[in-house]
Amino acid sequence: MEVLYYSTRSNGQPIKASQAILKGLSDDGGLFVPDHVPALDKSLKELAGMSYQQVAYEVMKLFLTDFTEEELKNCIAKAYDEKFDTDVIAPMAEAEGAYFLELFHGPTIAFKDMALSILPHLLITSARKNQIKNEIVILTATSGDTGKAALAGFANVEGTRIIVFYPKNGVSPIQEKQMVTQKGANTLVVGIHGNFDDAQTGVKKIFSDKALAKEMDEKGFQFSSANSINVGRLVPQVCYYVYAYARLLAEGRIAEGEKINIVVPTGNFGNILAAFYAKNMGLPIDKLICASNENKVLFDFFSTGVYDRNREFMLTSSPSMDILISSNLERLIYRIAGNDAKKNQELMAALSGQGKYVIDDAMKAGLADFYGNYASEQETAAIIKKIYEDCGYVIDTHTAVAAAVYEKYQAETKDQTKTVIASTASPFKFTRSVMNAIDAKYDSMTDFELVDELSKLANVKVPNAIEEIRTAPVLHDKQCDSDQMQNVVREFLGL
Numbered sequence: 001m002e003v004l005y006y007s008t009r010s011n012g013q014p015i016k017a018s019q020a021i022l023k024g025l026s027d028d029g030g031l032f033v034p035d036h037v038p039a040l041d042k043s044l045k046e047l048a049g050m051s052y053q054q055v056a057y058e059v060m061k062l063f064l065t066d067f068t069e070e071e072l073k074n075c076i077a078k079a080y081d082e083k084f085d086t087d088v089i090a091p092m093a094e095a096e097g098a099y100f101l102e103l104f105h106g107p108t109i110a111f112k113d114m115a116l117s118i119l120p121h122l123l124i125t126s127a128r129k130n131q132i133k134n135e136i137v138i139l140t141a142t143s144g145d146t147g148k149a150a151l152a153g154f155a156n157v158e159g160t161r162i163i164v165f166y167p168k169n170g171v172s173p174i175q176e177k178q179m180v181t182q183k184g185a186n187t188l189v190v191g192i193h194g195n196f197d198d199a200q201t202g203v204k205k206i207f208s209d210k211a212l213a214k215e216m217d218e219k220g221f222q223f224s225s226a227n228s229i230n231v232g233r234l235v236p237q238v239c240y241y242v243y244a245y246a247r248l249l250a251e252g253r254i255a256e257g258e259k260i261n262i263v264v265p266t267g268n269f270g271n272i273l274a275a276f277y278a279k280n281m282g283l284p285i286d287k288l289i290c291a292s293n294e295n296k297v298l299f300d301f302f303s304t305g306v307y308d309r310n311r312e313f314m315l316t317s318s319p320s321m322d323i324l325i326s327s328n329l330e331r332l333i334y335r336i337a338g339n340d341a342k343k344n345q346e347l348m349a350a351l352s353g354q355g356k357y358v359i360d361d362a363m364k365a366g367l368a369d370f371y372g373n374y375a376s377e378q379e380t381a382a383i384i385k386k387i388y389e390d391c392g393y394v395i396d397t398h399t400a401v402a403a404a405v406y407e408k409y410q411a412e413t414k415d416q417t418k419t420v421i422a423s424t425a426s427p428f429k430f431t432r433s434v435m436n437a438i439d440a441k442y443d444s445m446t447d448f449e450l451v452d453e454l455s456k457l458a459n460v461k462v463p464n465a466i467e468e469i470r471t472a473p474v475l476h477d478k479q480c481d482s483d484q485m486q487n488v489v490r491e492f493l494g495l
């Protein structure tokens, strides 16, 4: 059955998947949502016998219904290849009574690679399908990991350019080095004086500027988004939850149909929303555990029904989750409002006006699948040390937030359901925070000394992504104020 996509903010004509991928964000500022979440049409047993690529096809074909089998399989084959350092693409490690689904084996060692290695192919295919002649300009705000993963995906892809804005003082040294050493004449990386929300707001503003869009079109350009709001990122993220379940079943760790919990370290709410979609496809998932760092706006929302971004923005050791406006939550809000675009639009207007909205009891009831909690900086560091000491397994700071929240959840509920924790980054990406958590003595070492020390400690080879930047020259040093972002874009495109 065909799946069409509506905006969360108006009841206009629905569009096809390829069109939603091309547009990224709807003209009215809304996000595209499928008119229904399709049910898996293969049994769990059948899925258990499949490779990552095969599972990805079985999931994606149900959402991206205007892609041919050949087109989709082609995109999948180009995305999930030797760029990943393991054939299984997303391996699982058992530690501390949970399964860590390692989503960081791609080219930039964070889970963003799972979607951003396929997005360029989905986008180019979508452009071809819709007879688009314009050059596609990817505009992205990043809290650290999206930027590099998008740059790696789009660098030197013909017919595309990519511009990445990141908060100059809001990413880890390794994240910054990864981005500013990016090669490719079609790439631009800019540090903004502000935080991630400023960058994201600036990008949204540029996207919704109709006059600029018209001018761009006249010059042969059009924007698209690689941010996690793009349907072309959301759908590939559903795949690994289905794959994880299939692996657990294949390995005899769960029985067919047995429910599992999923814990996701959350920022923009994209990754956990994908897990929610997987559940709605029929994957046996019980609780979706939403883990926040000290920017605990989602925890407060799940506890009270009030979403309030009016608070201090905290810089934490899990910078990719330092977010006060979780964009993808809008898709859930729309849904629990009964797919009511008007109601959602009012709540989002309140968010942008007063920085706050309140949902009613009926909507609150729609959140029953979710459990929210958060981990302090201290709790995050403590769990890294604990899991290392107990199991010799080293996790990154984001994954640690999830592990700490899972510990709280278990203490609170005594729930014994088998649980998968989304492991969203390699510890090598956040080496200093990880090593400091294990022992304060490491603080005097340089970043790359720490990398080598971590490699010894965890008995894991230093990933290629890190080796590459040891000596790479800085190719991007542009900075700007957040109100100057549009000018930077104009300059790069020669407008």
Ligand SMILES: *Cc1c(COP(=O)(O)O)cnc(C)c1O
Residues within 6 Å of the ligand: 110, 111, 112, 145, 146, 228, 265, 266, 267, 268, 269, 270, 271, 272, 320, 321, 398, 399, 424, 425
């Ligand atoms: C992006 C990111 C997250 C947050 O994911 P969302 O989909 O934005 O909720 C968590 N951990 C890491 C390492 C990330 O890069």
